[in-house]
Amino acid sequence: MNSSSYLLHSTCPSCGAEIGIHSATAVTAVCGYCHSVLLINQNKLVQSGRHSAVLNDLSPLQIGTTGVWQGKPFTLIGRMQVNYDAGSWNEWHALMHDGSSAWLSEANDRFVFTRLQPAPPDLRALPEFSNLKIGNTFFKYKERRYAVADIRDIQRGQYAAEGELPIPLPQSETARVADCRNGASFITLDYSDGEAQPQVFAGKGIALKSLRLQNTRTPEQIRTRAGHVKGSAKRGKCPNCGGEIRWVSGVADYVVCQYCRSQLDMGEETAQLHATSEMRQHQERHLTIKIGSRARIGNESWWVLGAMVLYEVPVNKVMHDVPLYIQVAEHEETEAETLGWTEYLLYSPKKGFLWLLELENNQWALASTLDDWPTLNRPLEPIDFRKDEIPFLYDYAAHVLYAVGAFYWQVAPGDSMYYVDYGCEQRKLSTTLTQNEQSWSVVSSIPASLVAAWFKDNKNISIKAKPLSADKAVKIVHEHQRLKAKDFTIGNIRKWRLQAFIKPDIDVRTVEFWMVLFIILNLPIFIFIGGLDDNDFGITSLIFHFITYGLLVKIPYWTWGIFEYTDSAKKYNPYLAALIVIIFTWCNYAIYISDKEAGTSTDSHYYGGSGGRWHK
Template sequence: MQIVSCPSCGAEVKFRSAASVMAVCEYCNTRVLKEADAVRDLGKISSVLEDYSPIQIGTSGVLGGRPFNVVGRIQLRYDAGMWNEWYLMFDDATTGWLGDASGQYMITTLRQPESALPAFESLRAGQQYKINNEHYTAADVRTADCIGGQGELPFKAGDGWQARVADFRRGSSFVTLDYSDEGPPALYTGVPVTLESMQCQLLRDDEQIKQSAGRYRGKLDKLDCPSCGSPIQYLPGMTANLVCHACHTQIDASSPKVEVLAAGESVERQRFTLDLGASGKLGNQEFTVIGAMRRADDEGTQWTEYLLYGPRAGFTWLVETDEGWSRANVLDVWPTWDGGSTATLDKAEFEKLYTYGSVVTYAAGAFNWRVKAGDRTRVAEFKRQQVSLAAELTDEELTWSRSTPLAFDQLKAWFGTSVHGSAPVSGPKLAEQAGRYKRSAKNFIIVMLVLNAIPLLASMDNGGFGAQFAYSMLGALAIYLPAIFLDSIDKQ
């Protein structure tokens, strides 16, 4: 460890890692550059925003039998959210990074590339690339702004510094290419982790987090909409992107001063089967409904997705369609899929059903990414017996989720009176009822035309065929058009 004096305030600044070139003074936020025989003042860096992460400088853990300590952090923001990157120093003097986003964690360490790496401008989410002689799928491609820093870092960073990064997946393997500096990108490889699996020590508890951030992390709180004053329930430190259910205003609650992102227009209150704020016990875990959004496919078919959060279990989804309910979770370990008709997960093959476009038509509540009406994704769905997989692709990101059917009676048992309506008609019965009014109308029109055939033929002799035919067509339309309307009501 090397201890120097801050050039700005004179306080002690510690460099624990020989690889660190910059440290942030914890007293005055000055960026201190370590040079060969001196230190230099690089100016101030912004403090991190409301700090809800349980991790802090000094947190320790073990990865694969290798102890590590957290020695630094940068905070990054992109157009749909923000995340932390914690700088780690292992006991063997090597270093790594711990990504921290919405309660999900990923550890990566620097590796030497074995071949040329693709250019940042050529990368597209969802495409496959060969990295170190293995094929990986691009999970997301982003440019993010540094908005704060702490501790020591292996490079010079500050306000205005941008990170250009791309993440890749192959099963449980994870690769990050960092294009932030000039020259070839840096290659990092890693795996998804949990704080429990790393046996983390010196984590901040709820009271410490509340003292620094003003609220408890991950516990429901209320925020008044800056536009209309309606209360919005959200999870501090977990769901900073809010959509007011009353006026549709988008709100960023990640900064100390709530920021209105888009002045919402007054909208008719949507009716949901499951109330926002409803709490239930799924298995042995408590969950609360914190967000809801409606989506539609290319043909206009709509469904509703509810975002749930549990203090110990994290995020999960409930999906409501015309055919019933299902429960879905985002996958940390990805299926293997080459774009063909099957995807493989846990040595099981899933058959591809269809691909379609989807658009968000309505959103309300709290989310762990920025969502708004009009957001579009491309979806590919796969199925094996009762289990379904879905790959959802945007211009910047690809995600995979797995879902299983959920009985309506089970939903009622979990949430009780917060569930409205009855079980949806599904399966053969739904198929049988679809278009029933039009079918009845067609049959009636055929019978009517058969009965009118003789009068129509007779009218040809006296010159009244045109008028008689027109009356028949008007009668058919008078029967068929209401049937179309009734079928549309039936579908809704």
């Protein structure tokens, strides 16, 4: 932005630095040099006696970033940063082209654009903060009902700011904020001014690429300010046991040492000991995929940042009041706590985060957190566009046994989660609940051969499956990444179930597939003749089987008019294999019919009569 766009041009009363004010609604400004918090009073800058400096983070956003939201241009002119024990988030002040204000919230790699709404005529329609409960609260606001997605009751928060804000910087260390969602709609209830009269900010979750951003921070600017590029791999020593720890800077704030299980805060370049849990007790559990490994998915590299090992526990140990419409089966107190799984957090600087789930018996799945929630009929009851309930699968609960590596939120052994899954086994719409947060994800079952393809270049990782071909691997991942909550309709779920039934995961580019198919197609002939007998047909058929197998093993493929031979599955031609199977199956049946007709005319005592095997 240039100086011609300033509404107020003045100097900082504290240090004398030049300050320009862009927004007519700004009431607070922070000097970019001495970090003094200044009040704007009658076109003058007045010292407030406070100082504020935001923490060095690695956000791609900055003061002066421009973009377009809902067809309207905007410019980021200020930021308020809230830091508390469990993490932090940014509230960016966006000046719209018409001079109005909006907020772009940034937390855990999720972004939400909202505007302050007029106070509703009946404030009693909004729940009080003390009555909010994850998984249960469901209230109406402007003809739409909302479920609570996140509750933050911060007692020792710290507020920092830069640029221009349309509000005073809060004096109090306390904050009471609740995020609520239903479908693509999003509202934030801010109870800072009183529990019974929250301010309402409404908008929707967005992906940064949809905002057509300009003037974002470059890698060089990030290096200059923070010392490293977002997404760069870092190494260090655990301050508790001295073991090597790895994390991705600017992405994960918390790391769990894989040796001593110490929880480390990586917010400021150097690992600081946050808490120490029991030493090495669960270290013997072997992870299939090592922290720091790289997966190659298409043309993108993904880093394995962290891994959580979870074990299932009875639901009533985590959720004491499961809604009746969810608790379809009784959960026993004595349920064995042995079923477990591992969740790997993968990160790509261009694509963001992806969860890889390792289940029992070499079963795998992919999971992605949704920006847009499903449309809800109740807090835990999604419906499709026809308002039909999405089929319920099951609910279950889990505790974190241990976690290693880095995460974008604070995770610790003993953390509890409650899950409810909908859809079908192949594609699930899943919600995860903790005491203060709820999220929705899409989950896709994937073959072990896909995981083997991702890590085939890593000699330290062994997946018990033959790597899938590169094109098919990319296709499966793209199908998952395109999956949204709105895709979970009754019709699509039926289609996914049918596809799994009639199209199992069979590779048609293998000799085994076509040989089994050839045997199945020719099986009736062997049944008819009872195998090898005194005629010559059984021997002829057996010879055809050997010839067919030989051709399928060394199958030719056509290239530039020349037949070549290959054993490579990548070059295997299934169309030519199908042609070979059809030709030799036809030959078998033709010879059998010919022999049968000849036998009828010359050896009628064998085929005909009551003593024969077959009647004409």
